[in-house]
Amino acid sequence: MTSVPPAIPPVAADDRHMFDLAPVSLWLEDYSGILALFAEWRAQGVSDLRAFLEADVERVKACSSRIRLLKVNQQTLSLFGATDTEHLMANLDQVFRADMLKSHVDELVQLWQGKLDFSSRTVNYTLSGGRLDVQIHGRILPGHEANWNRVLVAIDDITEREQARRELVASEAYARGLFDHSPVSLWVEDFRHVKALLDDLREQGIEDLRVFTEVHPEFIDRCMHEIRVIDVNRHTLELFAARDKAHLLDNLDETFRGEMRVPFREQLIDLWNGKIFQQREVVNYKLDGTLLYLHLQFSVLPGHEQSWSLVQVALTDITARRKAEAYLEFLGKHDVLTKLYNRSFYVDELNRLERKRTQRVSLMLVDLNGLKRVNDECGHGAGDDLLRRAGEVLAKAVDKPLFAARIGGDEFAVVLPGAGTGEAALVLANVQQLVELNNQFHGDTALSMSLGMATSEPGESMESLVKRADRLMYEDKRSYYANNDHDRRRPDLLPMP
Incomplete structure (x- = not known):
């Protein structure tokens, strides 16, 4: 007996099943009303649609009202919390609120410019009022380019990703605020080139950096000039009497000089010996020449121990304390x-x-x-x-x-x-x-x-x-x-x- 191959379902049935069971929200819409409205506006002499729409938000709403929803899939109903298509269509004003108008302008401009597809990122709402961050992709279906009466819109729920991004932005803003408004002078520096110089000495067979720098003191100056300052906070500018960051960074030679070489040499020796967190007292100068006594805390930040590409330096002004100590010492003698x-x-x-x-x-x-x-x-x-x-x-x-x-x-x-x-x-x-x-x-x-x-x-x-x-x-x-x-x-x- 010859076996009979199973019947192949019609392609249209496949398409219907794929639409209904797609794991993303799909909307089939009719944009022919928007096409007609665009024709009216072009006849009126409108050339810059974005400016035209942004001048009057009612024009954006007029475009939205011309869109006819034909059908949605099951994922759309689940995403927006609707019992069926009629429930969703009856409450579209709750789904699309004012948040969407700006992104809708972007979509309309893309279509105005002759594109057959468009995309945007916006905010929708579930019928219970929950916020949905969504990525929208739309395309005029083949065969309907002349009248725009079949447009397929896919909506990706990116709420979790956007929430994580917002939390990251908030965390970065919080960290930046702590950095900028810290009552301590904070510097973020790059010590990669200093590390390269030290590594080069090891390859040459140098074992004792203290002895080496006694014989070659110029190496200390060379290392000082290889430090790259990435950022400083506001208190640093106040402490060093700088107008702005550029003023400070362009005049670092006036700030680090003289007495700074001695503690910096000790800092290099500590780094040579693997000590990537250090504390010591140092002397710097304000840009007006005033002497500053400072307590320095140096730390290679976590994750950068192998490269020293990110280092934080915290400077606490101890000038008043040192003056008081010097005066007490003076009184003692x-x-x-x-x-x-x-x-x-x-x-x-x-x-x-x-x-x-x-x-x-x-x-x-x-x-x-x-x-x-x-x-x-x-x-x-x-x-x-x-x-x-x-x-x-x-x-x-x-x-x-x-x-x-x-x-x-x-x-x-x-x-x-x-x-x-x-x-x-x-x-x-x-x-x-x-x-x-x-x-x-x-x-x-x-x-x-x-x-x-x-x-x-x-x-x-x-x-x-x-x-x-x-x-x-x-x-x-x-x-x-x-x-x-x-x-x-x-x-x-x-x-x-």
Whole structure:
């Protein structure tokens, strides 16, 4: 028996089944009314349809009203929550709202320009009010190009994708906001070329970058110039006194200079040793030249550990703190009134010199003449002024490693490490000359000092040296007051009339 092949369904039936069972929303529509309306507008002289439609939204609605819905498939009913085609057609005003008008203009313009197909992205709504982000693709079916009475429209539901995109945009905006408005200076930089330079050194057999940079300090500058700044935040512009990003990025050489080379070298050494998160204190400069003390946090961002192509640098301004620390350190070693070193520093230095015992030391002890009388007769303001003048004289008389200190109310000391009798005599004579010069500029109250200078003998203790200098200073003071011209009872230390 010969088998009979199964009957092949008619093609039209196949088409109907494919339309009804397609996994995407399909709409069969009649656009002949739009074609007729376009003809009217062209006859009226309309050439720019987009401008014509955007000038009056009612014209867009007129186009929409000319579209006749012929049928939809099951996926369309499911997508929009309709029970049947009649239910959907009766509520199209809920599906297509104002959100769609702009995208509808794009579709109409494409057809106006002679295209047989069109596409757009817009928002529709389910009959229960749910938002649908959709991608629309439409095409005038073959054989209907002359009258547009058969147009197939496919709608893809891209709600999840668009929601993910919106969340990503919101997340990026949030991250950008955190970056831009951070109260800390933030830099995003590219260190790829720095890494390439370091990798090249390894290939050459270099093992110790610290030793290498001691021999080749120019390598540090080369690495500094290979850093690429990708972005900075607003606080960075404020911190560095820059008008805008271009102003800052065009003048980075003024910002990173001088003292920056030392911490940057340590940063390179840490990177060489695999430390991609670092913290340290650095010095930069504002574009107006002001010094900035900063706490730097450096981090190669996750995912870029192999290339160093994305690095974040956070800079916190610690200038005020450093100034406060410097002032506290100054107070710990200096006398506030005269700006000379204080007794604590003086004692520590004598103890240090005592331990060394390897060089000669000269010591000059100074006592201010007549300070009590000035305080009693003219007030402590005048006395403080006399002390400040004494500090100015002694500060000008010596340079490091020599130093002057205020060691009591009206008592001072000048310590001269390594100075012999000849050098000590020169310093003493210099102090006397500076006192005379100072008095020429301050005619109201004379500055007068009793001086005692002594130079250590081999093996002599600092205590013994201090006693000898003190004895010589008191001999000078007795001589001063023994002179009739400097009688304690005479008013020559009072302000001159």
